[in-house]
Amino acid sequence: NAGVTQTPKFRVLKTGQSMTLLCAQDMNHEYMYWYRQDPGMGLRLIHYSVGEGTTAKGEVPDGYNVSRLKKQNFLLGLESAAPSQTSVYFCATQDDPSRGYTFGSGTRLTVV
Amino acid sequence: GQNIDQPTEMTATEGAIVQINCTYQTSGFNGLFWYQQHAGEAPTFLSYNVLDGLEEKGRFSSFLSRSKGYSYLLLKELQMKDSASYLCAVRGRAGANNLFFGTGTRLTVIP
Numbered sequence: 001n002a003g004v005t006q007t008p009k010f011r012v013l014k015t016g017q018s019m020t021l022l023c024a025q026d027m028n029h030e031y032m033y034w035y036r037q038d039p040g041m042g043l044r045l046i047h048y049s050v051g052e053g054t055t056a057k058g059e060v061p062d063g064y065n066v067s068r069l070k071k072q073n074f075l076l077g078l079e080s081a082a083p084s085q086t087s088v089y090f091c092a093t094q095d096d097p098s099r100g101y102t103f104g105s106g107t108r109l110t111v112v
Numbered sequence: 113g114q115n116i117d118q119p120t121e122m123t124a125t126e127g128a129i130v131q132i133n134c135t136y137q138t139s140g141f142n143g144l145f146w147y148q149q150h151a152g153e154a155p156t157f158l159s160y161n162v163l164d165g166l167e168e169k170g171r172f173s174s175f176l177s178r179s180k181g182y183s184y185l186l187l188k189e190l191q192m193k194d195s196a197s198y199l200c201a202v203r204g205r206a207g208a209n210n211l212f213f214g215t216g217t218r219l220t221v222i223p
Contacts, residue, residue: 031209042116043155043199043213050209058210090154097209098162100145103154 003027006091006104013081013111021076021107023091031094032074033058033101034066036087043090049074081111114138116214118200123220124190132185132217134200145211146174146185147199155199158185187219195221 005024013019023032033048035058045058047066055066063085065077078085088108092101115137124130136144143162147155161167161176161183173186185198197218201211 033210035213040215042215043201043211045210045212048210059212094209097143097203098160100147100157100160101155101211103156105154 004091004093004102004104006089006107008107009105010108011110013078013109015081015083015111017081018077018079019081019109020078021089021091021109023074023076023093023104025072025074025093025102027093027095027102028071029093029095029102030071032068033092033094034064034074034076035090035092036060037090037106038087046076046089081109083111085109086111114202114204114212116200116202116212118198118214118217120215121218121220123222124187126190126192126221126223128190129186129188130190130219132187132198132200132219134183134185134214136181136183136200136202136214138202138204138212140204141178141202143203144174144176144183145201145203146172146183147201149197149199149216151196158198190221192221192223195219 049068052071091104149155159174197216
């Protein structure tokens with residue numbers, strides 16, 4: 001029982017390159033989220049999903065796309081990476097709203 | 113809009129009690145969460161308040177006053193391992209599960 005698994009854990013990209021971050025969960029949770037965490041900014045919601053086949057924009061969606069083709073996977077894509085996207089990315093899942101989120105271990109992305 | 117304020121840093125002594133405050137102004141309110149985050153790690157869930165009052169869970173307690181837009185996290189019998197950032201998060205309107213996070217309070221426990 002792995003919980004929430006994020007891959008990769010670290011990545012360095014050049015400006016303009018693309019990549020996909022994968023979040024996989026084995027808890028059968030309906031809700032999944034992608035956040036970014038930057039110093040002094042707190043966690044900010046990028047995109048989220050309330051179930052398989054659904055996605056919605058959060059606070060800071062520009063420059064990112066997402067897909068949830070299977071219930072257990074939530075993918076975050078960067079089509080053309082920019083230095084402003086250097087951050088730590090966290091995936092989170094949720095079933096019961098009173099229990100809060102379960103977070104993955106994070107992906108540290110650097111765009112040079 | 114959403115505005116959540118917490119002190120940036122706090123220091124407390126091992127064995128003591130510390131209170132971390134959080135004030136919020138959000139469009140809608142449907143619950144407040146506290147998370148603990150050790151450096152370089154993911155946040156972990158500590159507590160949830162949706163009604164006014166105190167929720168106690170071992171050494172940790174969380175209080176909510178909806179009329180004042182105020183919450184605090186109380187940590188008792190501080191241990192060195194409690195050195196971490198503590199994040200306050202608010203869920204806005206009913207029917208939405210998205211959380212809005214404050215910037216966090218970095219707590220340092222000293223011997």
